[in-house]
């Protein structure tokens with residue numbers, strides 16, 4: 064009989080949702096981890112027979128799943144919570160708008176926001192996020208996420224060269240923002256691919272991709288250049304499209320035909336294209352989208368919070384059912400917490416008459432998210448060879464009881480900050496629900512200082528509808 068092989072760590076006594084090709088669930092499972100990667104997963108008896116390790120974690124029968132992926136997070140918005148409530152995109156308010164806030168962010172503010180987001184995400188079982196080219200200082204974000212041990216993919220800031228259609232969403236543009244990140248083709252063409260150096264470290268947790276701001280702000284030339292750059296580098300091209308229905312209609316008018324027809328002709332859609340929002344899909348575009356292989360990121364809160372369901376019920380559960388890779392994103396966590404997207408998707412799909420089951424939502428949060436990030440070869444499931452990004456849920460919280468149906472329990476009920484132990488890239492970055500890497504109290508304090516500093520910088524009044532006593 065062969066002697067057990069050595070690995071670095073074994074997780075045992077686990078209810079493992081592998082998300083492998085067959086979606087195998089191990090009721091009494093174990094996982095062997097070596098270095099950054101998963102060496103084996105299977106029934107506990109089989110894994111323990113073949114592997115031994117100096118360190119063992121007893122999951123106590125709790126749910127263990129691949130780290131979730133937030134496929135769309137403007138991470139620097141984490142600290143503007145409260146200052147910009149509701150739908151700010153249509154503008155009309157007095158004083159600085161949300162775009163002015165963005166334009167005033169310094170690297171120290173982006174670092175503080177990314178640190179806050181990282182701690183919050185891990186507690187919700189999210190181990191990876193995609194920052195879609197809205198951080199002005201990607202190095203500051205990388206510094207914070209690496210400190211906390213969170214995986215992310217970054218892109219160059221605000222690649223746009225035509226803001227003509229943004230009159231549909233005036234609250235997302237300001238003179239200050241246009242000055243900081245000029246809508247200028249030369250600037251964009253020079254920056255394109257500037258974050259791809261991060262992919263040189265094949266074992267790292269900070270990746271790079273190509274992103275356009277999108278939503279009608281890119282010329283055909285910029286669209287083609289971005290797609291070519293992503294194609295050459297073997298990464299995804301990420302872009303907003305269809306966040307705002309009026310803007311989508313304006314794009315159709317400008318192009319004189321359905322948007323996806325135009326984008327297909329430009330050669331912009333394909334398996335390495337990730338489009339975010341997609342709140343408007345015409346009947347004649349469905350087949351084009353399905354056959355292109357592009358990945359869709361649904362941001363349920365952004366869809367719901369702007370009254371979009373009343374004007375154009377989502378078709379994304381239908382697209383998933385018909386075989387499109389669909390992921391979930393938070394967009395900005397101004398009005399929600401990380402980890403709410405799956406719960407919202409479950410119920411918004413039901414409201415739109417296209418019910419999703421919890422298993423479908425789990426696929427969006429793992430395999431779909433990995434596709435959206437272009438990282439499907441290394442994350443998204445617990446399988447040998449993939450990176451060890453693994454979440455162990457608590458067994459002490461009522462939200463995860465009685466635990467008869469793990470997928471449903473996790474998505475519909477226990478979707479909050481119920482992670483107990485989290486591993487990213489083979490390292491334990493959270494234990495007993497707390498970061499092993501950073502001082503969480505200091506992270507929260509720094510976020511508060513940043514928010515106060517930003518309020519002073521912009522002359523924003525303390526938020527809240529009610530008078531504050533001294």
Ligand SMILES: [Zn+2]
Nearest residue numbers: 135137303394
């Ligand atoms: Zn967005």
